[in-house]
Amino acid sequence: MRCIPRSVRASIAALAETFSLRVPVFLTVVAMSLSLPLSAAESNSAEELIAADPVLSSGKKIYAEQCLQCHGEQGIGTEDYYPDPLVGDGSIGELTEIIVDTMPEEDPDLCVGEDATAVAAYIHHAFYSEAAQIRNRPPRQSLQRLTGVQFRQSLADLYAHFAGLQNTRWxxxxxxxxxxxxxxxxxxxxxxxxxxxxxxxxxxxxxxxxxxxxxxxxxxxxxxxxxxxxxxxxxxxxxxxxxxxxxxxxxxxxxxxxxxxxxxxxxxxxxxxxxxxxxxxxxxxxxxxxxxxxxxxxxxxxxxxxxxxxxxxxxxxxxxxxxxGWNPPVLQMATTMPPDDSSYGFERGISVDTAWDSAVTEGAIELAEAMRDELWNEYLRRHKKDEGSRQDKLKNFLTDFVTVAHRGDESETEPQRIVGPAMDAFEDESDIIKSVVLMTLKSPRFLYPTLDQDRSVSQRAANRLALVLHDSLPSESWMLTQIEKGQLSNEAVIRRSAERMLDDARTRAKLKQMLYHWMELGPEDDLRKDDEKYPGFTPELIADLRESLDRFLDDTIWSETSDFRQLLAADWTYTNPRLTEFYGDAWKPAESDETWTRTVGDPRTHVGVLTHPLVMARLSYHSATSPIHRGVFLLRHVMGRTLRPPNEAFAPLSPDLHPDLTTRERVELQTSPESCQICHSRINPLGFSLEQFDAVGRFREQDMKKPVDASGSYLTRDDERIEFTGARGLAEVAIANPDTHRAFVTRMFQYFVKQPVASYGANRLDELTETFRQSDYNIQKLLIEIAVIAASDVLPESNDEKKPAKNQSTVGA
Known part of the structure; x- marks a missing residue:
């Protein structure tokens, strides 16, 4: 601040005061909204590498002559010709094929052979690949408000803190x-x-x-x-x-x-x-x-x-x-929070509009009423022998509330800035409580949990752990004691705390929701099917399938091994009499039971979640399977690859137009044009491998009275084409492929931390994936590792030499 003119300093101080923030924190907020360009040293290093490689150097020259006008510098696109940036995860071989077939548009034969290979290699290295994207625009940790889920959980934990007990320990x-x-x-x-x-x-x-x-x-x-x-x-x-x-x-x-x-x-x-x-x-x-x-x-x-x-x-x-038996009271919040942005594949708290502000206000009022009607009386009962007047106790009650809600100790949160004016302005206790709760919960200090640069290291680490694992704030007595003693200042204690927080109903619920998000399943999915083709696929059966999948997930994740590979390859699931009757012998219970139990092992019919009927039905049409939907799911969610949106709206060919064709044959016919094959050469071979499962997930060997062709393939990032047959072959390829492991680690990290993994270090994803592999793909251990990374990021540099520079954030990645 010393180098800033006095008049500007005064303006900054005034703005900071407006948001109830100290000046250093306010300046951090401003800095977090600025994008930092690629440094000169990094840029020079990349250019030197291109100049030293004959193929890349040749490709750069060809790009300047034939591609620059349409695609612009660094492939960012041009408004007049091709506005989309050239980014993706296709291999150099795939890029070469696209260039040979389609570029330049006015003369596709101009760039072929070695020229096409050279320019593809240059594009891939300079700006197309994931590594190039990270190098050119390093992802930064963005400033985000609480999501709707985080807001609800934080209010529930504030209520639980003042109710005196937590009931989330599993x-x-x-x-x-x-x-x-x-x-x-x-x-x-x-x-x-x-x-x-x-x-x-x-x-x-x-x-x-x-x-x-x-x-x-x-x-x-x-x-x-x-x-x-x-x-x-x-x-x-x-x-x-x-x-x-x-x-x-x-x-x-x-x-x-x-x-x-x-x-x-x-x-x-x-x-x-x-x-x-x-x-x-x-x-x-x-x-x-x-x-x-x-x-x-x-x-x-x-x-x-x-x-x-x-x-x-x-x-x-x-x-x-x-x-x-008896369970502690819980806040029963009726306010519905508006949906959050999910454009990056995970929920982020970025938009601040009237609907969100109104919902926050309504939620704050609900908590204020519960504080007044229930928690204040409980506080008086527990402190009836304490010295001091009723007004003194009210002041202590509200001071504690502000301190916990604003994630700091009393010296850091300065609760009297809120409590004092409210007690001076109102005489009625109800008005005082309501005023303090509203001011506290609508403050950036509560709504933006990473605005904590002026908090102790231990407090900041606890804030990250609570946010990552519980979508909440530190409120339990054991955690508050650790913060007070400054114990969360090294990675070992952070890890032990994360392990303790893992076996908690909040963590379990969040992990299950992450897996449903990964499988693209939601409670409002319309899974109804053609009654004539699929009699018996009733809402009651669908409810049983949800229970079956829930039990399978719980059994797999919370087992001792917590093996990710079993999610993709287990040869069993959970069944009950209704499911056994509908799906047949492969769904018979392993042991005689009239309720829920495991099925017999059947490696052809049961292939983890990949063939669970709930997933198969979700990725099908009303009366037919959809290899395209299944292939897109497998490519994006399981293999972690990217796809550009289709050039035009897509409607499947009606079976009535080609009554003698199988579903595979119809899809091959519709997607045969060259313009479609750019994407469908990757999508279709994966989706076809699941064609032995009909639109309700029953195993079949024939389609349109023809043997089902379930052969498929996958093209890796290294241009290796892997052939396989059926769901079991698909699972074997997936669980052995590094793409699958990286994809799951990325999705887990983004869902729990709500930041790009590369914002914690350019090599962080590789390191985390290797740790995941060494743990025998243990999901519980992966989650602990993710929480430790997020929380340890606040530690001084001396504690972790690998951590990237801090507070260099942009809004978005």
Whole structure:
């Protein structure tokens, strides 16, 4: 600041004050919006290499003579001729073929043979390849606000912090399922009247005249169920209680009543409530059923508890989704956050518009009301023996809130800048709390979590760990203690903390959502098929397929080996009687069981997620398979390659136009033009390998009464064409190919960190992929390594010589 004129310094200080930021942090924000060009040294080095190589030097000359006018310097494109930049991941051989066939457009025969090879090599080295892109424009860590998911999780953890307990530790409840129930005889709830205590796997009872159990009369008793509802996917859930008997239901907090049927309404036996619930949370609830003798005939007591999860159908809530006994209260936030930008393949918090600002305000108000109605009273109860007036306690309560929400200690966050004015301006406690919460949560200090350059190293490392693994902020007592003691200042402690945070419901939910994102599956997918061609493919069957895939993912990821290769190659999945009946012998249970169990091993039918019917149905049309959709998925998501958008809108040829052709033959016919083959020579051979699975994922050997041709191939980045047949051959190629490993590591890193991996070092992806390989492709260890990299990036340079320069960020990569 000393070299800046005094008048400019005053303006900077004023702007910083406007955003409630200190000047150094404000200047960092400004710097993070500027793009740093390629340094002169780096540029000179690249030019020297080209000049020293005869092929590259020749290619550069040809490019200047024949390509420059259309594609511009460094292949960035020209407005008048070809506006798109020349970037991609095709091999030099692929580029050569394209140049020979199509360039220059006015005379494609002008550049052939050695000239085409030379210019392809130059383009690939100078600006086309991934390495060239990183060299020419090094990706930087961009300044981003909280995403919608991160906002919800952060508010939930702030609530949990002040509720005094966290309930996201998975290990505590690993083997617990169902609901705890206490049943009392007669009219009272006295302890001596309690006759039965047990854990019910589900709530689905018609007690009849046998009653709820020995020693309890059927016509007069009380049943009290208590537990938690485990949520693994954020979305809208419909809870349904059916009962002919008087009952009440509390949800989310002991005093938060969801359904009041204390006085049984004549003829009303069904009660529905729709709630927006957050993944990684366990929502406490309790149901009190009151069976009373009535004048005249007393009907037997009945009750059931079911739900409709996002994109699902109504089912009795299974034991696996419930945890017995008391669970801490959870914030039940109703605000819907607008969708975030996903143009880079992962959600980023970059846009700040009216819809987002309004949602943030609504969410802040919800938390303020919960702070006022629930948490403030709880705080007073826990601190009733403390010295000081009620006003002093309110000040301490709100000071703690600002400190945790703004991710720092009291000296760093300066909470009195918010708390003091609010307490001076208002007399009513409700107004004070609401004002402080709104000011705190709408501050850049909360909404932009990496605006923490003036925080301690330990605090910054904790901020990154919480954001990466939990989509949240540090709020648990053990983590806050580590921050206070400055313990998160070396990689070893950071790693131990990441390992502790791994076995957590929030981390588990985020990892599962990442895998669904990787497979391009969502709860709102329309998977319906032609009823005549695929009878029995009902919404109930689709719901079973979702459960089957969920169980397979959980079993694979959270096993001791956590082997990524099993995701692509396991010869089993999970089945139940309905799936066995629809999909046949290969879906029979390995052991006789009427519920969920593993299938028999069948390496032809079961090939990890690649042939799971949910994936196959998603990548198919209403009445036919889609090798193109399947091929694009495999190329982009599994192999990690890029594709340019098609030149024009694409509609599949109707089977009615060519009734004798198989799906493969129709696709080959439609994509045969040379202009299509540039992309479809890469797409089709992968998609065809899955043609032995129809539009609902059933194995087949014939299509249109002809043997299915499931032969396929893959062209690597090194111009090696690998031939294979069928899904099993595809899996073997994928799990052995470095492209697949790099693609998965990249997707994991981007999804969890929400920054490009190269922004943490030009060689970081290679290093991380090699670490992944050495761990035998252990997904859990990969996630820990990703979290450690993100958190260790804040450590002083002396702790990590490989870290890139910091705070050299741009908006975007």
């Amino acid at each position: 290990e505590t409840h690993r083997n617990e399922a169902g609901l705890k129930v206490s049943i009392y005889e007669g009219k009272g709830w006295k302890k001596e009247n309690r006759k039965i205590e047990r854990v019910d796997p589900v709530i689905d009872f018609d007690f009849g005249k046998e009653g709820p159990g020995e020693g309890v009369a059927w016509d007069e008793f009380h049943a009290h169920w208590e537990g938690g509802l485990r949520i693994e996917q954020t979305g809208r859930y419909e809870l349904i209680v059916r009962s002919k008997t008087s009952f009440t239901m509390d949800f989310g907090h002991g005093g938060r009543q969801l359904i009041d049927n204390h006085v049984q309404s004549e003829g009303r036996e069904e009660f529905r409530r729709t709630l927006l619930l957050t993944a990684g949370r366990v929502y406490p609830f309790k149901i009190d059923l009151n069976q009373r003798k009535r004048k005249g005939e007393t009907p037997p007591a009945t009750i059931s508890l079911s739900w409709v999860p996002p994109g699902g159908v109504e089912t009795i809530i299974p034991a696996s989704a419930m945890m017995p």
